[in-house]
Amino acid sequence: MPEEFKAGCQRPKIEKEEVKESKVEENQIIKEDNFNMIKVGKPAPDFTIPAFHQGKFVDLSLSEFKGKWVLLCFYPGDFTFV
Amino acid sequence: MQKLGIEVISISVDSVFVHKMWNEYELSKMVNGNIPFPMGSDQDGTVGKKYGIYDEDSGVETRGRFIIDPDGIVQGFEVLTPPVGRNINEIIRQIKAFQLVRESKGSEVTPAGWKPGKTTLKPNPELVGNVWKEWTVDEVDK
Numbered sequence: 421m422p423e424e425f426k427a428g429c430q431r432p433k434i435e436k437e438e439v440k441e442s443k444v445e446e447n448q449i450i451k452e453d454n455f456n457m458i459k460v461g462k463p464a465p466d467f468t469i470p471a472f473h474q475g476k477f478v479d480l481s482l483s484e485f486k487g488k489w490v491l492l493c494f495y496p497g498d499f500t501f502v
Numbered sequence: 503m504q505k506l507g508i509e510v511i512s513i514s515v516d517s518v519f520v521h522k523m524w525n526e527y528e529l530s531k532m533v534n535g536n537i538p539f540p541m542g543s544d545q546d547g548t549v550g551k552k553y554g555i556y557d558e559d560s561g562v563e564t565r566g567r568f569i570i571d572p573d574g575i576v577q578g579f580e581v582l583t584p585p586v587g588r589n590i591n592e593i594i595r596q597i598k599a600f601q602l603v604r605e606s607k608g609s610e611v612t613p614a615g616w617k618p619g620k621t622t623l624k625p626n627p628e629l630v631g632n633v634w635k636e637w638t639v640d641e642v643d644k
Contacts (some may be wrong), residue, residue, distance in 0.1 A: 422540070458554050460578055465552040465568045471557040472521035474541035476629065480511070480540050482574070489508045489597060494555050494563040496584040498516040498524040 422471070422478035464492070503539075508597055510539035513550070515562055518543045554579050569597055571604065615642030 458464075464482060471480040482490070503510050516524075521541040529537050542549070547563065556568030565582040572588030577600045579597065599612040602622065610622040613633075623629065623636055 456530040458576055458579060459570070462576060463574050463631065464568060464576045465549075466574075467544075467552065469542045469544055469549060470518045471511075471542040471555065472518045472525065474536055474538075474567050477518050477522075478540065480542055482511075482570075485509050485511075485570075486574055487572045489506075489572060489601065490568075491503065491508050491597065492553075492568040492570060493509045493510065493512045494550060494553065494566040495514050495586075496560075496562040496564065497514055498520045498527065500517040500584070 422473065422480045422484065424476050424478050425470070426477070455456075506594065506597060506601075511542055513542040513544050513563065514541060515545055515547060515550070516543060517545060537604075567593065569593070569600060571600065613637050613641070 466482045468479055468481040471478050473480070482492075506560060508629065521543060525537050525541070527614075544550055547556035547558075547561070549611060550563040550566075555564045556562075557564055562584070563588065565584060565586070565588060567581075567588060568579040569577045571577050578596055580588070580593075595617060598618050599616055602618075603611060606622075610624055613621070613623055616622065620641065621637060623633065629636070633643070
């Protein structure tokens, strides 16, 4: 289950992949470019983000939804249409 | 969506606090109650970049939607620029089709224009060259 966190000035927990810039800078950039391509039939990239759900602030991971059909919808901004 | 066994997650670059306000001030008036699904916040576009729908120029996420199956596999996606909204009925149709294919373990497939209740095809060697007997072009408009 998603873990609730308290409203306040804490920074949201965001899991990021560590970018080793110092060593293989050029290779890293090429890798990131390839990474942008989502392909059907391939695994959806996992993520953990803060979310608002049923009156609570929670940390949410895509991996929690294994075993279920998921519709993941991105949209430009709140107070616009979706 | 919940009736169909689909979990919805929405994501934008807005903070969870703005999500809360939007839910309270506007969305709750549209749907008569709270938004039932989690509204994710991706303020620096990390997730949007992973899915290739983050627009660096405007700093927002475009209208990308991804259908992910119970194994975590992306089965379909669509990405629109911000001014045009989605067709929810088409998304539901696609998910129902993917669910049917999965339940049949791939023994049935849904041809062009398929809707729930319409003819599916059962791929096998005899079907090759004989699709015309099972399925006609005017099925697309029905």
